[in-house]
Amino acid sequence: MDKIRIIGGNRLNGVIPISGAKNAALPLMIASLLTDETLTLENVPRLADVRQLTNILVNHGVDYGVNGKRIGEDLLTGQTISLTARSITDTTAPYELVSTMRASFWVIGPLLARMHACKVSLPGGCAIGTRPVDLFLMGLERLGAQLDVEGGYVVAKAPGGLVGNRVVFPKVSVGATHVIMMAATLAKGQTVIENAAREPEIVDLAKCLIAMGAHIQGAGTSTITIDGVDRLRGARHRVVADRIETGTYAMAVAMTGGDVLLEGAEGSLLENPLDVLRQVGAEITETNSGIRVRRNGHGIVAADVTTDPFPGFPTDLQAQFMALMTRAKGTSHITETIFENRFMHVAELARFGARISLSGQVATVEGVESLKGAPVMATDLRASVSLVIAGLAAEGETTVNRVYHLDRGFERLEEKISRCGADISRISG
Structure with missing residues (x-):
């Protein structure tokens, strides 16, 4: 099993290209099932989750193609894929x-x-909580679906x-x-979704569906209105930039110092x-090319955050921010309101010498002068x-185990940050 080895202490300087968003690419790929024409997606990240979803779609009869490498193309940029569900050959999604x-x-x-009928396995739990599908089923029933749960599968008919x-x-x-x-x-007829999610990935899916011929208004607000159509056509769409990858690397720069675009x-x-x-001490400048991040000369100061749905602080940046706060001046409080069991990284950050205490949904982080490198174990993506961020600033060597979690959501992470001066490498095991 692969590991990541880090020798901490280097500043990051240079350019990091931001990939297409995994959380946008996955629903966009699934949307290919809605049409018998080809959906072409640009800027798709090269990730384990994308490869796995491809296998799942192929199981349903989707033809899949990847554009060949172009002259001068950098593998740190996204790929272009084409998905064609001309005929749905299997409406069962197996366990x-x-x-x-x-x-x-x-x-x-x-x-x-x-297809008006399908049989889909319930997904079960995961490391950061049960994440139930009751809202999915409630919504489909409101659209007239007849649902039964049999042997761990949802049997749906319309x-x-x-x-x-x-x-x-x-x-x-x-x-x-x-x-x-x-x-x-x-x-x-018309569907109105109230208390809808407002995330940019929702907006990106809506843009793609509209290009396919859907009639959608209000994406990005709490009320989305969809007027159904008889069929959708193929389209070409570029996946939105990954805001979680952006925030992650911004925090890495704030942690280590340096200057990165x-x-x-x-x-x-x-x-x-x-x-x-900006509040904790990073200098953020938006440019035509992207976002430039530098750390001011006074170091990082503590701040409190609470995770919330968009446009609030993302739960997917909570662990990274906690790593940053381990070196901040003062005490910070991080409140997790989205997922249960999403503080499992606390025990691993403590192996670096971090001082973190937990009380229910709140983590209290007392900043320390320095972190010490250590062998650590990833628990989720x-x-x-967050362990990589801590390792970049820690004294000595850090080994991050179970990096298959990283490969699910961060495209060529060690290559991107090693180009900016980090001493980081992958050890194949």
Whole structure:
């Protein structure tokens, strides 16, 4: 099993290209099931999750192609893929595939909308909590689906097709908003989603669906209106920049010092975390090329954050911010409101000498003068990169184990930051 080895203490200077957003690419790929024409996606990150979703879509009969490498192309930039679901050959999403990746459950929306029947395995729990699918099922039932749970599978039917309706989510869910928005594009009549997620990835999916012929208004607000159409066509769409990767590397620069241009980053996608970084002592400048990050000469100071749905502070940056706060001057409080069990990185950060105490949903971090390198173990995707950030600033050697978590969500991380001066390498095991 691969490991990441880091010798800490180097500043980061240079350019880091920001990849397309994994959290946008996955629902966009699933949207290919809605049409029998080709959907071409540009700027798709080269990630384990993308490869796994490809296998799942192929299982349903989707033809998949990747554009060949072009002259002068940098492998740190995204790829272009084409997906064609000319015929859906299998409407069952089996447990052995869905269990490897929660987002694959989202195929239930397009399959039900287009084929009027499907059988999809329940995804089960995961390391950061149960993340139930009750909101998905409630929304589909509102659109007229008949749902039964049998042997760990959701058996869904919509004789005659889905029918538009009012769907009110009791709490914000990005996944459920994705699924109901996709399903409603082919439903008869109008669907109104209230208390919808507002994340940029929702907006990006809506833009793609509109290019495919869908009628959608209000994406990016809490109320989304979809007027169903008879069919969708193919389209070409560029995946939005990854705001979580952007915030992660911005925090790495704030942690280590230096001066880095995050090429292709869009500040409008993460205004809240950038404001927090300015508050703690980073200099953030938005340019035509991306976002430039530098740390001022006074070091990092403590700040309190609470995770919230967009446009609040993202839960997917909570672990990285905690790593940054371990070296801040003062005491910070980090409150996690989105997912349960999302403080598992605390024990691993403590191995560096960090001082962190937990009380329910709140982590209290007392900044220390220095961290010491240590062997650590990743517990999930975002936790794993928080350990990399700590290792970049720690004295001596750090070894991060279970880096397959990193490969799920960060494209060629060690290559990107080693180009900026980090002493980091992958050890194949």
